Amino acid sequence: MLDRRRFIFSAAGLAGTLAIPNRLIAQLASAPANLPDPKQYSNNDDAYWLELRKQFLIPGDEIYLNNGTVGSSPAPVLRAIFDGYNTTEKMDQQDPEDYPIWGYAAWNEFRDPLAAFVGCKRDEIAMLRNATEANSYIANGVDMKAGDEVLMTDQEHPGGEQPWQLKAKRYGIVIKKVTLPKPVQNPAQVLNLFSDAIGPRTRVVFFSHITTVTGVVLPAKELCGLARSKGVLSAVDGAHVPGMMHLNVKDLGCDMYSASPHKWLQAPKGSGFLCLRDEVIDRLWNTIATEGWDEPQLRAERFQRIGSSNVPALWGLRAAIQVANQIGMDRIERRHRQMCDYILEEMIKRGAESWTSPDPSLRCAIATVNVPPIQRMDLENWLWKTHKIRIRGGEPSKLRLSTPYYLQKKEIARFLEKFDEYKKAHSES
Ligand SMILES: Cc1ncc(COP(=O)(O)O)c(C=O)c1O
Known part of the structure; x- marks a missing residue:
């Protein structure tokens, strides 16, 4: 496998010839080389998650509350994919019968x-x-x-x-x-x-x-x-x-x-x-x-x-498995539950009908609420187009809010602020 410096060097070279966006290369290069030290988690878990957030390409001003549809691969995962291409596409496998084609072997x-x-x-x-x-x-x-x-x-x-x-x-x-x-x-x-x-x-x-x-x-x-x-x-x-x-x-x-x-x-x-x-x-x-x-x-x-x-x-x-193991599934699951409980409580305070189980064992990192008469698609478009906040829901008034570990509390607070703003504007009209 390539070490990181070689990867950056070779990937930057690739960017020139293959039109891989320089922004992507720069972002991957600027992501911290290592995941944060778990010791940081014991001292200040918010600081730990903030540091981990730097591994993701999601721009700092975007709030992604729809990991339930699809996640965002962090830098170590993206680097591994590029390493995979760089290694296998040379077609220089030692065994002349060996080709990079999963689908015929045990892998x-x-x-x-x-x-x-x-x-x-x-x-x-x-x-x-x-x-x-x-x-x-x-x-x-x-x-x-x-x-x-x-x-x-x-x-x-x-x-x-x-x-x-x-x-x-x-x-x-x-x-x-x-x-x-x-x-x-x-x-x-x-x-x-x-x-x-x-x-x-x-x-x-x-x-x-x-x-x-x-x-x-x-x-x-x-x-x-x-x-x-x-x-x-x-x-x-x-x-x-x-x-x-x-x-x-x-x-x-x-x-x-x-x-x-x-x-x-x-x-x-x-x-x-x-x-x-x-x-x-x-x-x-x-x-x-x-x-x-x-x-x-x-x-x-x-x-x-x-x-x-x-x-x-x-x-x-x-x-991706290495990343999860390194962070630790205990920490990830605890974080998922805390963030989900936080957003759910706040939405209930705002009068939302909860479709999320009141039994903590029956919920984890997805909170779903019903917020009539708000039309979810109108809210979804407004949040995204005017505030770079991405949520998902279902007709007519369901909101499904995903709380992945890389989401920050201040991002949830910003979503709540914008939700209040939308609700106020629409109740006055
Ligand atoms: C419960 C469940 N099953 C299946 C799928 C389909 O997933 P994929 O598109 O990755 O096959 C989804 C996607 O959201 C899902 O929520």
Whole structure:
């Protein structure tokens, strides 16, 4: 791997010839070479997070409250991607049969840290491009007959629900849904809804660990246990989970788990994975087939055999895991929870209806509130176009506020100030 000085030198050279924007090179070069010392965290955690903020390309005057849609890769991740290109594109691999094409091999140097980070064995994980792809592999790969049922919530993302809709249209399986209250009050409420809805034709229980609609953290371990006790497969869409909070798929006891580390792990776009409990691997058909699809001894690796693909993204994914481990998931999760609680409390003080669970175990770094009569799209446009504050919501009046660890308290305070300004202006008109 290149050391940092060499990288900057070679990248600056590249910028001239390949038109990589000089601003990007300058920003990467000016980001501190090391992450802040954890000792700084014990002395003054706000100073620690402020120092860490310098690793991100998001301009100082922009406030990014939508990490839930997609994260922002910090400098160490971007450098690793460039290092990956610089190393592999020379086509000077020692072995003449070795090429940089993930999609035909085990790539254990990337798979091992990922497996360790999410708590499963190497043989139980396939690196894919995103949760949508992993969810499609699940829905497409499970044998089901017409009339067999999948049970899900009414808060699934299209990238979770639509693979099952496709299967329903093509093969006549049936989709049943439980309606989650807004907000969910406690884990028992969710368990009872699922328990009542599982019937003799239910084959799969599919749910988001953290939903896209309200950010509620569903009691995944208990739901997977419930499914197991009824002889039903559990498939968890964990798109938001890695990097937002501790994850140990083994401990959850799920049969299948999908995720998109390009969200909260701040990994490169196009990083995803599918975890399969060893006992379930042989029950899943491949969706994409190339050499290896019919070799059960490959275990989960057979699902990452997708043909030529982007290896430097894996360099970035590995670096993103290193960043999270270096900061520490304890610190990251604590910060996520503190910032989320802060923004939620402040929004409630302002009269917002909370769709975020009052149970702290059922929320983490996404707060969702309903603020009628405010029209969320109008507010969203105004905040972005006039104040460089980026939020997201849903029609007509839902606001979904993501609080990644790199967000500063003063940035939240500025969002709140602008929200008040907008609300005042619109209540007077
Ligand atoms: C719960 C959930 N599942 C799946 C997805 C789709 O993610 P991707 O586009 O990375 O596949 C999202 C995206 O927001 C999501 O929130």
